Amino acid sequence: MCSYSEAYFGSGTKLTVLESGINITRPKVKVLPPSIREGCVKKKTNRTLVCVATGFYPDHITVYWKVDGVNVTSGVRTDDTALRDEDNRFYSITSRLRVSYRKWFDTRSTFTCLTSFYNGNISVEDKDSIKGVNGGGMDREYLLKSGLTAKLSYSVFIAKSFLYGLFVSAVVWKIRSSAAKRYE
Numbered sequence: 001m002c003s004y005s006e007a008y009f010g011s012g013t014k015l016t017v018l019e020s021g022i023n024i025t026r027p028k029v030k031v032l033p034p035s036i037r038e039g040c041v042k043k044k045t046n047r048t049l050v051c052v053a054t055g056f057y058p059d060h061i062t063v064y065w066k067v068d069g070v071n072v073t074s075g076v077r078t079d080d081t082a083l084r085d086e087d088n089r090f091y092s093i094t095s096r097l098r099v100s101y102r103k104w105f106d107t108r109s110t111f112t113c114l115t116s117f118y119n120g121n122i123s124v125e126d127k128d129s130i131k132g133v134n135g136g137g138m139d140r141e142y143l144l145k146s147g148l149t150a151k152l153s154y155s156v157f158i159a160k161s162f163l164y165g166l167f168v169s170a171v172v173w174k175i176r177s178s179a180a181k182r183y184e
Contacts, residue, residue: 018058022089024119027056029128031113034104046075047104049130051113054092059084060118063095067103068110075099106132 018024034047053063059082065072075098082091095113103109109132116123 019089022057025055025057025090026117026119026124027053027061027093027115027126029053029113029115029126031111031128031130033130033133044101046098046100049097049099049104049111049113051095051097051128052092053094053113053115053126055088055090056082056092056117057090059091059093061091061093062116063093064114064116065095065097066110066112066114067097067099068108069112072097104132105134107134108132 030052032050032052034049038045038047051063051065053061061082063078065076076095077098078095079093082093084091097111097113099109099111110129111132112127112129114125114127116125118124
């Protein structure tokens, strides 16, 4: 006699039957900086960082972000499911993080993409990070330099104006004194 009963799993449970000939493989994680085009369209808008996790099997993975060591969920959009490459039979998944213009152009900022991958025994973590870049924001140093440049330019302008006024006064005085000598 055979007994048959239906298997029941609670919500959120995932059953994976591993294929023969494919080893359990951890993901390779890479964080890509914002596209140059994104900055050209609108100068001071948010920037999008992309995390790509590739070459893993099976698809038991969670992707999350940290900014300066703190978990973030706001501005994060991760693919609903990992995509399988039918040629090599491995999976890939992407996640995007939107950050403010000011945060991206802060060299002290660190953006980290982390993956939690279940290898059959435990969850292992892989990560990649990228630093904020210099050059886009009006930081303190930029404002100080531009303020000093403005002061110097204004001082040179005032000095040139004073010298020009002195020159014009000398010419007028010379013309008046020579005209006064003619009438004497």
